[in-house]
Amino acid sequence: MSSIxxxxxxxxxxxxxxxxxxxxxxxxxxxxxxxxxxALNAPTSWAFELTVFIYGVHYxxxxxxxxxxxxxxxxxxxxARLAPRSRTILRIVANLVLFIPTIGLLAYYSCDxxxxxxxxxxxxxxxxxxxxxxxxxLMAIGFVLFFLQGISKLLTDIRSLKNxx
Numbered sequence: 001m002s003s004i005x006x007x008x009x010x011x012x013x014x015x016x017x018x019x020x021x022x023x024x025x026x027x028x029x030x031x032x033x034x035x036x037x038x039a040l041n042a043p044t045s046w047a048f049e050l051t052v053f054i055y056g057v058h059y060x061x062x063x064x065x066x067x068x069x070x071x072x073x074x075x076x077x078x079x080a081r082l083a084p085r086s087r088t089i090l091r092i093v094a095n096l097v098l099f100i101p102t103i104g105l106l107a108y109y110s111c112d113x114x115x116x117x118x119x120x121x122x123x124x125x126x127x128x129x130x131x132x133x134x135x136x137x138l139m140a141i142g143f144v145l146f147f148l149q150g151i152s153k154l155l156t157d158i159r160s161l162k163n164x165x
Contacts, residue, residue, distance in 0.1 A: 002155070004155060008149060022055075046130070049128055049130070064148065088157050088161045088164060091157050100147075103143065110139060110143045118137070120133075
């Protein structure tokens with residue numbers, strides 16, 4: 001079990017690391033749009049949409065990385081007061097009852113939407129009209145990685161619960 005968790009952790013670590021570099025093209029596109037719009041009075045028809053796509057992919061591909069490093073917003077008022085064993089049991093129950101079903105459904109339906117988008121060769125409904133099926137695919141991959149990271153955390157918590165006994 002620990003080798004599965006380590007493999008998922010390593011995958012999300014690498015994807016998160018490389019996805020973090022998406023802020024660089026995002027900055028370039030935003031700077032270009034600002035230059036074109038305010039300095040040259042010639043706004044582009046594509047920059048805003050491209051920034052949404054880049055940021056959406058950046059956000060979704062780093063979900064698993066953020067979950068691995070516990071950087072998502074959490075309210076641990078109750079958890080902090082529990083003993084280590086009780087805290088681990090609470091995390092396992094929350095993972096099984098809330099995280100796995102919710103993120104599992106998000107991952108499943110995002111993959112379903114991405115597949116439908118590929119079949120339709122879906123385009124954005126803007127004047128630029130870029131293909132959006134690659135973006136939907138990358139976002140689905142992000143949700144799958146997020147789901148897998150939840151599995152990794154569950155396996156890690158189960159293993160640590162055995163050690164706390």
